[in-house]
Amino acid sequence: MRAEEVLAALRGKLGERLRNPEVRAETVGYRRLRERECLWAEIGREDLLEAVRTLKELAPLHISIISGADVGDRIELIYHLGVGYGTETGEVMVNLRLTVPKDDPVVPSLCDILPGAQTTEREKIEFLGVEFEGIPDTRKLFLPDDLPVHPWRKDEPELAGYVRRTVAWEEKGDEGKGEA
Amino acid sequence: MREKVKPEEMAEANERAPACSTCFEVPIGPIHPALKEGIRFTFWIEGERIRKVDIRPGFMHRGIEFMGTKRNLIQVLYLAERICGICSISHPLAIVQAVEQAAGIEVPPRAQYIRVIIGELERIHSHLLWAGVAAHELGFDTLLHYVWKVREPVLDLLEDLTGNRINYAIPIYGGVRRDVPPEKYPVLKNALRYYRSLVDDFVNFFLRDPSIEARTRGVGVLTREEADSLCAVGPTARASGLRKDVRQDWPYFAYPDLGVRAITPEDMGLEVQGDVYDRIVVRLLEVVQSIEIIERCLEEMPDGEIIAFPKVAALLAHLKKAEGEGIGRHEAPRGEVIHYIRLQADEEAPVVWKVKAPTYSNLMPWYPMFRDQEIADIPIVAASIDPCICCMERVQIVRGGREETLWKEQLLELSWAKTRRIVRGLGPSHVTRRASRGGADERR
Numbered sequence: 001m002r003a004e005e006v007l008a009a010l011r012g013k014l015g016e017r018l019r020n021p022e023v024r025a026e027t028v029g030y031r032r033l034r035e036r037e038c039l040w041a042e043i044g045r046e047d048l049l050e051a052v053r054t055l056k057e058l059a060p061l062h063i064s065i066i067s068g069a070d071v072g073d074r075i076e077l078i079y080h081l082g083v084g085y086g087t088e089t090g091e092v093m094v095n096l097r098l099t100v101p102k103d104d105p106v107v108p109s110l111c112d113i114l115p116g117a118q119t120t121e122r123e124k125i126e127f128l129g130v131e132f133e134g135i136p137d138t139r140k141l142f143l144p145d146d147l148p149v150h151p152w153r154k155d156e157p158e159l160a161g162y163v164r165r166t167v168a169w170e171e172k173g174d175e176g177k178g179e180a
Numbered sequence: 181m182r183e184k185v186k187p188e189e190m191a192e193a194n195e196r197a198p199a200c201s202t203c204f205e206v207p208i209g210p211i212h213p214a215l216k217e218g219i220r221f222t223f224w225i226e227g228e229r230i231r232k233v234d235i236r237p238g239f240m241h242r243g244i245e246f247m248g249t250k251r252n253l254i255q256v257l258y259l260a261e262r263i264c265g266i267c268s269i270s271h272p273l274a275i276v277q278a279v280e281q282a283a284g285i286e287v288p289p290r291a292q293y294i295r296v297i298i299g300e301l302e303r304i305h306s307h308l309l310w311a312g313v314a315a316h317e318l319g320f321d322t323l324l325h326y327v328w329k330v331r332e333p334v335l336d337l338l339e340d341l342t343g344n345r346i347n348y349a350i351p352i353y354g355g356v357r358r359d360v361p362p363e364k365y366p367v368l369k370n371a372l373r374y375y376r377s378l379v380d381d382f383v384n385f386f387l388r389d390p391s392i393e394a395r396t397r398g399v400g401v402l403t404r405e406e407a408d409s410l411c412a413v414g415p416t417a418r419a420s421g422l423r424k425d426v427r428q429d430w431p432y433f434a435y436p437d438l439g440v441r442a443i444t445p446e447d448m449g450l451e452v453q454g455d456v457y458d459r460i461v462v463r464l465l466e467v468v469q470s471i472e473i474i475e476r477c478l479e480e481m482p483d484g485e486i487i488a489f490p491k492v493a494a495l496l497a498h499l500k501k502a503e504g505e506g507i508g509r510h511e512a513p514r515g516e517v518i519h520y521i522r523l524q525a526d527e528e529a530p531v532v533w534k535v536k537a538p539t540y541s542n543l544m545p546w547y548p549m550f551r552d553q554e555i556a557d558i559p560i561v562a563a564s565i566d567p568c569i570c571c572m573e574r575v576q577i578v579r580g581g582r583e584e585t586l587w588k589e590q591l592l593e594l595s596w597a598k599t600r601r602i603v604r605g606l607g608p609s610h611v612t613r614r615a616s617r618g619g620a621d622e623r624r
Contacts, residue, residue: 028431030434033436034431067520088431141237142238
């Protein structure tokens with residue numbers, strides 16, 4: 001699979017809604033040179049399912065991870081997808097970037113198309129407070145069930161206080177544990 | 181001081197009703213300090229069979245990504261090394277790629293070969309470690325001690341090359357911190373010869389042993405379709421017949437020169453079944469593959485520089501000016517590791533740092549693997565993806581209102597007893613699939 005083919009397929013489905021597509025190619029190797037490619041693009045959340053479905057039809061699809069960040073009044077998610085594994089230098093890393101407003105952080109879930117996305121989506125729920133529409137399981141994955149904050153949000157008013165309380169609790173040693 | 185569990189969350193937990201009216205619930209775990217993901221399994225058991233499983237990691241979450249965004253990039257490198265204790269070089273190898281991509285750092289070729297050598301040596305020791313653990317889970321402790329004995333030379337070799345058995349601190353942005361000088365080649369070649377001479381033994385002990393075959397054939401099956409849709413990685417995916425290997429699909433370092441191919445059981449002339457046996461096959465073949473890769477590196481490795489920024493201060497200054505984002509992927513012994521990093525000029529710490537370890541991807545594939553398996557097979561199925569097995573600290577059985585606690589030893593005893601039954605009931609000459617599929621029903 002080449003990045004140009006992936007780009008053409010995505011353009012065919014999304015047209016202008018695929019914003020700022022950029023193919024970043026690198027030459028790797030010393031004796032046998034190989035071209036390794038990444039595709040970076042921005043999309044809207046309403047186009048996410050269609051984009052991923054297109055990729056799935058195109059070639060074997062693997063979701064590596066969804067990375068996320070708090071960028072002011074919006075939350076940014078980047079879907080890192082491997083398209084076309086199975087042959088030498090056959091995989092293109094497709095990185096789809098989308099942002100959602102903090103007061104409405106809802107994104108459609110990929111679980112219907114790619115059930116393997118559930119782990120990383122559940123992680124984004126607890127760390128960034130993103131909601132995924134249609135995800136079968138929304139329970140906490142890595143954080144304690146009673147953790148009231150989303151640690152990767154930079155504006156969480158409770159986060160600083162929570163860290164202080166936890167540290168104070170740990171410093172108390174065995175005495176403090178009774179109260180917890 | 182901490183908030184109590186909220187009512188809606190309690191309701192959610194209660195919704196996890198038993199999968200059937202005659203099921204009872206068996207929680208296993210949590211805990212374990214060695215892996216990022218300490219894990220609790222909750223099984224719903226009907227008779228001897230697992231009908232449903234729920235997996236809850238997170239007991240050892242350390243917030244490493246959060247910590248990373250508060251430190252400078254050199255500190256983050258060594259922090260990344262401490263994400264995993266067993267495959268400690270996998271995360272540094274991934275993060276150096278991400279940062280080199282983000283900051284536009286060129287790496288000397290010799291350094292890329294040295295990274296491959298250390299990475300492959302680690303694969304050998306990690307797969308041997310796993311083979312020992314698997315033998316232990318099945319009740320062959322002699323084999324465990326044998327495998328771990330022969331694992332020692334590769335750790336000694338790593339110590340000789342890097343100064344440490346674990347946490348080698350070898351990769352740095354723009355190269356490696358220590359050369360593999362030509363006078364070390366004979367030591368390396370000796371060790372590789374030693375491991376090559378052991379391969380036949382391993383095939384005999386693991387793949388031709390009728391009781392191991394009886395305990396692992398048809399157990400913990402992950403079909404090709406499931407492995408694909410659940411995004412399994414590493415030997416777990418390859419044992420299900422997917423030719424998925426970052427070294428092949430998206431090559432890095434010196435791997436394009438070496439032409440690595442993903443290994444599946446077909447390479448040994450076997451039909452892919454996607455069970456625990458196939459996972460043993462793939463890991464054994466990968467040890468052989470790693471030996472070959474290192475031998476080729478020693479032949480083809482060019483001379484020259486090993487580091488782009490010999491002075492750490494110059495490196496830090498360069499990184500502080502850098503702006504951009506990058507992804508780094510590495511095929512760790514257990515599967516794909518990926519790091520995403522975003523740098524901002526005048527910021528010493530990364531603005532965003534996301535890490536994914538292989539077990540994270542292999543979490544979902546566990547669900548189909550456990551379906552309809554026996555309790556005695558829990559240890560080997562759980563171990564088969566090569567997570568940290570020590571999360572099997574204890575088992576709490578809730579039956580009616582009565583609670584009893586099974587410790588790890590008792591769970592292992594169940595597994596060992598099953599092996600003994602198989603060994604007694606079936607002579608070495610006539611192994612059948614019946615043993616792994618119907619052993620328990622027979623007993624009833």
